[in-house]
Amino acid sequence: MGGPRFEPVRAVRAYERVVEQVEEAIESGALSPGGRLPSERELMTQFSVSRSTVREALRVLQARGLVRSRHGDPHGAEVLPFSPAALHKSMTTLARVEELSLAELVQFRMVLDAAAILLAARLRTEEQLAEMSAAVARMRAAAERDEAAFGAADVDFHDAVVRASGNKLIQICTDVVRSIVLKLISERIAGAPDREALMRRSIRHHEEVVAAIRAGDGPLAARLSRKAMYDYYAGYVPESERGALRALLE
Incomplete structure (x- = not known):
């Protein structure tokens, strides 16, 4: 049978989409080192996701050395400069x-x-x-x-x-x-x-x-x-x- 061949798709968790968008904003320069992300509450609103999803995304971004997020900080996570x-x-x-x-x-x-x-x-x-x-x-x-x-x-x-x-x-x-x-x-x-x-x-x-x-x-x-x-x-x-x-x- 002819027609196009499709590749299997991977289910993507919501936090991964949040991570992708933040990474893209950093890479494009829309977010600069020293700048801050919106607060957790604002991120929940903008992405239409739960607090746990936002926190998991921040955990991943911090593990990758892209942001620094302090628990209880009323401000958003800080964008870090590139680090070797x-x-x-x-x-x-x-x-x-x-x-x-x-x-x-x-x-x-x-x-x-x-x-x-x-x-x-x-x-x-x-x-x-x-x-x-x-x-x-x-x-x-x-x-x-x-x-x-x-x-x-x-x-x-x-x-x-x-x-x-x-x-x-x-x-x-x-x-x-x-x-x-x-x-x-x-x-x-x-x-x-x-x-x-x-x-x-x-x-x-x-x-x-x-x-x-x-x-x-x-x-x-x-x-x-x-x-x-x-x-x-x-x-x-x-x-x-x-x-x-x-x-x-x-």
Whole structure:
């Protein structure tokens, strides 16, 4: 029999419709950070829903980091500015429920770091270059005696690179993805039998990247960054998924 094919429909609870409309108002700019939603009573009237529906919608919006609602506050819920914490929470949840594999996360980090380094090679200041070099020097000093200090210096290096790139969104995404990846494999890294060799190799990679950035060779710096990240993380990714990482190597 011919005719159109229809997809099954999903029953939508009333509070979800309230959430959708408030989200749309925030995204469109009709509701700005620092502004307030109408009171609970006014929301009940505007949406023609019960108080319990309004409260459930506010609970969901607050869980998503979009509003702050205080019980007993006579004013409406406050619209919050965008927070990296909200993105962090969402991506962490995706990783936990295995919607994002470790390979996808590492691949995204390879893309982000390479983009930041490409930009940094062209836009960095002498002061920012000095920050990168100082972070690598701290990594070298900590390599054989203090793994925590080594890790902190490594983070400092990547933070300096991202600041030099001048892109806040790359910085936010880099922070989020790095922390999720390390959370997923931190125990395996700590238990690696060749930790010192890994750290020495990491220092060499960082020194090569700094040299390329100093020379203003963004494409080389980005290639070195992707290769370094592949070498560091590939062993933690299932063999069947490593092709996704190798696809970024040249």
